[in-house]
Amino acid sequence: MNPRIPELLKYGSALERKLSDALKARLRMSEKKMKDRYAKMAQNEELFQAYIPERDVDALRRVNREQGGVPEYRTIELPYSFATAMTAHTYYTSVFLSKSPVLQLSARHGEPEQKRAAMEALLAYQLTVGLAMIPLFVWLLDPAKYGYGVIGHFWDVEMTRVRKSVQVNETFLGIPIPDMKGGVKKKWEDSVEDVIGYEGNRTFNCRAQDFYPDPRVALVHFQKGEFCARYVETPWNEIYAGSKGENPRYFNYEALKTLRSKGDKDNQVTIPTRDSGGRSTTLPDGGSEYSYDVPVGFIKGHEVFLKLIPRDWQLDSGDREEIWAFNIASNGAIFGAMPLGEYHGKFPFDILLDEVDGYSIFPSSMLERVKPLSDVLSWLINTHFYNVRQTLNNQFVVDPSMLVMKDVENPEPGKIMRLKPTAYGKDVRQAITQLTTVDVTSRHIQDIPLVQSFIERITGANDSMMGMMEAGGRKTATEVRTSTSFGVNRLKTQCEWFSVTGWSPYTQKLVQRTQQRYTAEKQYKIVGDLAQFSPQFAMISPADISGFFDYEPADGTLPVDRFAQANLWQMILGQMVNYPQILMQYDVAKIFAWVANLAGIKNMAQFRLVPDEQLLAQAQAGNVVPLRQAGSPTNTNLNEPRQSPLAGPTG
Numbered sequence: 001m002n003p004r005i006p007e008l009l010k011y012g013s014a015l016e017r018k019l020s021d022a023l024k025a026r027l028r029m030s031e032k033k034m035k036d037r038y039a040k041m042a043q044n045e046e047l048f049q050a051y052i053p054e055r056d057v058d059a060l061r062r063v064n065r066e067q068g069g070v071p072e073y074r075t076i077e078l079p080y081s082f083a084t085a086m087t088a089h090t091y092y093t094s095v096f097l098s099k100s101p102v103l104q105l106s107a108r109h110g111e112p113e114q115k116r117a118a119m120e121a122l123l124a125y126q127l128t129v130g131l132a133m134i135p136l137f138v139w140l141l142d143p144a145k146y147g148y149g150v151i152g153h154f155w156d157v158e159m160t161r162v163r164k165s166v167q168v169n170e171t172f173l174g175i176p177i178p179d180m181k182g183g184v185k186k187k188w189e190d191s192v193e194d195v196i197g198y199e200g201n202r203t204f205n206c207r208a209q210d211f212y213p214d215p216r217v218a219l220v221h222f223q224k225g226e227f228c229a230r231y232v233e234t235p236w237n238e239i240y241a242g243s244k245g246e247n248p249r250y251f252n253y254e255a256l257k258t259l260r261s262k263g264d265k266d267n268q269v270t271i272p273t274r275d276s277g278g279r280s281t282t283l284p285d286g287g288s289e290y291s292y293d294v295p296v297g298f299i300k301g302h303e304v305f306l307k308l309i310p311r312d313w314q315l316d317s318g319d320r321e322e323i324w325a326f327n328i329a330s331n332g333a334i335f336g337a338m339p340l341g342e343y344h345g346k347f348p349f350d351i352l353l354d355e356v357d358g359y360s361i362f363p364s365s366m367l368e369r370v371k372p373l374s375d376v377l378s379w380l381i382n383t384h385f386y387n388v389r390q391t392l393n394n395q396f397v398v399d400p401s402m403l404v405m406k407d408v409e410n411p412e413p414g415k416i417m418r419l420k421p422t423a424y425g426k427d428v429r430q431a432i433t434q435l436t437t438v439d440v441t442s443r444h445i446q447d448i449p450l451v452q453s454f455i456e457r458i459t460g461a462n463d464s465m466m467g468m469m470e471a472g473g474r475k476t477a478t479e480v481r482t483s484t485s486f487g488v489n490r491l492k493t494q495c496e497w498f499s500v501t502g503w504s505p506y507t508q509k510l511v512q513r514t515q516q517r518y519t520a521e522k523q524y525k526i527v528g529d530l531a532q533f534s535p536q537f538a539m540i541s542p543a544d545i546s547g548f549f550d551y552e553p554a555d556g557t558l559p560v561d562r563f564a565q566a567n568l569w570q571m572i573l574g575q576m577v578n579y580p581q582i583l584m585q586y587d588v589a590k591i592f593a594w595v596a597n598l599a600g601i602k603n604m605a606q607f608r609l610v611p612d613e614q615l616l617a618q619a620q621a622g623n624v625v626p627l628r629q630a631g632s633p634t635n636t637n638l639n640e641p642r643q644s645p646l647a648g649p650t651g
Helices: 014-048 056-068 080-096 113-129 133-146 219-224 236-242 253-261 366-392 444-459 477-517 562-576 588-598 612-620
Strands: 105-107 148-169 186-206 211-213 227-235 298-308 322-329 334-339 349-353 396-398 432-434 522-525 537-540 549-551
Touching (some): 014 080, 014 227, 014 334, 080 133, 080 444, 113 522, 133 148, 133 186, 148 477, 186 477, 227 236, 253 334, 298 334, 349 477, 562 588
Antiparallel strands (some): 105 549, 227 298, 298 322, 322 334, 522 537
16 A cells, blocks of 8 residues: 555545545445345345245244144245256356366466466465355355356465463573572563464455446446445454554544444444343443443445546556555445555456346346246145145035034044934934035146246256156166256356356456465475376476466366266277277376276376386485385384284284
8 A cells, every 4th residue: 555545545634535425426326226136136035045924824824733733734835946046056066166176277378287287286275275165156156046146356365363371581681590499580471473374365255235336337347347346344353453564454443433432323333231132241240331442343334446547536646547445434434545456457356147148237047037937836836735625624514503513613533413402303414515626726736847847948957957857767878868958058058158257257367366476485286187197296486377377168068977988988998909000199008097087096196107216216315115124024114003922023
């Protein structure tokens, strides 16, 4: 950050008020469009959770079931929308997240294979240690729920402060003080050490409701907009820590505290009292309520990324467009401002859209498209069960002058109905007659597969992809493959759309940020195909990841069954023996290791022959030791467990 920024944007200054008004105007403009989607997003969340508000009649039935013990029917809402969305999500995760490595790269200008492998190893480390896989799973689910999914990322250097008490020598003018026992006096002191826990890209999810794009451009082109923002609740402790040092990340901390103490309800942190069900605000000894000198909790606000010319906003002397990041509290106070400073020159967000649409601001979601048909499914099954329930109730026409109505209304089975004295000797069939009932909803159950087929055509997620097989006996592999191909073709295009709009720009930003900010020199595990034929670990420095790399787009098809691939390669190897001219052009040993890897054998490298010269060099370096000493018939180098002296060695 420019050291002058905290002074230029001091709370209440003319520039701070001007910039705050400009940021709030853009947030209001985006929120005005977003409000049209909030109700639909909330409804989609309820659909996905299979949560339907309980109606009054269902509430009465529930009371009868729980308190009165009377069996009552409950309205059923079929969560078919949930099943469809999760089927599509399973397909997406299988295509994008089951690869090894997840982010596969290709060299743009012929960069060496070692550099590509080094960058893939670094990205694999960041996805695993940086816990990016969880946001990626959610990212692939959000388009089905909201119509689009947003993911953000930044470079993080995680510092862990370790405080411990250690014993040190007591000194006077630098001279240790002896004790009575001839030693040196000791004392306890606190030792504080800052340790780097993780350094690399961090990935996080941004709820669709919390994202504020520029509504003047289509969502798929949000990077062309003037701004984008997200709602965020920043911890007070983070603001306090970020306001210290020579190059502070935050400022106006004292002004935020003052605004809070004056009754800023949006940012005010209340401490529950014992009467409200929370913890007590009184001291254990019965003293008065306590308060905090430093605010606790979170401050509500927005993180806004704005394209601007610094000279026009009096922030710097630059006369070219830059992206700046601002932190603005809900009360309008700016407490963070700095240039983004990323090589990729884009907003640090990426979006997946559920529809192939280049013009809409907010595309519809899969749940929205399925909801009308899902409602029809619920209606079909509920009306059928209502009709069955009506039939089971045994509708009768009763003459109350002949029967005791208390006996007639008794719901218990096997009941006895008593005649009144006036009905003695009369035909009892004249006292009660059962009405003829007809199940007019018998075809509703037969109509359910028809509605389901409509949903499959809309979404591409059919029964085969859900793991359900059609009735009709055993199915051949060709029949299963054919029945699944329809949905695969639909979701294949969707995955290719995801690759172009989300995964490719996301990976490119991670690559460029890593090249910009990675300064360490550490060993990382090699991933991908090279891991089978190269050393397991490699030392990677900033020079090893230079170059231009692109995301290898997913073709949208599911990974082929590995066992079937292994059988295919086994057949190919068998045929290669008959063609020596083909054997001379390929490394059969590597092909064999590849086939073993497909079959599930991951440790083929341990069976590889090592030349004597290489083995001798490893022994001289102390990396390997002989299993048996020269002239000794027993194993003398392996530690053996305790055993009976009479049993002898186990070598």
